[in-house]
Amino acid sequence: MEARRQTKILFEGRIVDKSSLTRLTGFLQARALFEGEEGILHGVVLELARRREGQHQIPEYMRMRPGLWERTGEEVFLRDYQLETPLGELVHLYGVEKDPVKKMRSFVVGTELASEPSQPPQ
Numbered sequence: 464m465e466a467r468r469q470t471k472i473l474f475e476g477r478i479v480d481k482s483s484l485t486r487l488t489g490f491l492q493a494r495a496l497f498e499g500e501e502g503i504l505h506g507v508v509l510e511l512a513r514r515r516e517g518q519h520q521i522p523e524y525m526r527m528r529p530g531l532w533e534r535t536g537e538e539v540f541l542r543d544y545q546l547e548t549p550l551g552e553l554v555h556l557y558g559v560e561k562d563p564v565k566k567m568r569s570f571v572v573g574t575e576l577a578s579e580p581s582q583p584p585q
Contacts, residue, residue, distance in 0.1 A: 472557050474573035484557040487539065487570060488512050488532070491550050495540060497564050504564060507544040511535045512553065529553045540569040 471478050489511040497504045512532040521531060532553055542561060548554055558572035 469576060471576060472573035473576055474557070474559075475571070478576070479573070481557045481573075484559060484573060485570065487556045487558060487572070488553070489539075490529075490532075490534060490553055491546070491548060492538060493550060494546065497540070499564055504540075504542055504569075506569075507541045507546055508538050508567075509541055509554070509556070511537045511539060527553055527555070538567060540564045540567045542569055542571050544572060 470481055472481050472484065474484065487509060489509040492508040492510050495506050495508050497506075512534050515531055515533050521528075525531075529552075541556070541558070542564075556570075556572040558570040561569045561571055563569060
């Protein structure tokens, strides 16, 4: 039985469509702490990745195998990201780009839902 793909995510206290957010795929690099105009920012650095050449016809359940992805060298800062996956792991995240931090693009990302709601919240 094929699992139904989730199309919603919890973002800033609301359930939103993933399609309204930017998809980020990459390898979690390090915890980070920056001092900026907004005060001290906590988060994680993510090195973006892209699928390797010729690796586009892979079954859905195998798409997150790290060997199918190559690092781009571009790092982004994930603001207030709660690290639940070990550093070095490949992740797909969805978020909204914010002002740069120390010349690095920065994003606020959402949280995957444990299960897709059957009806929109009232």
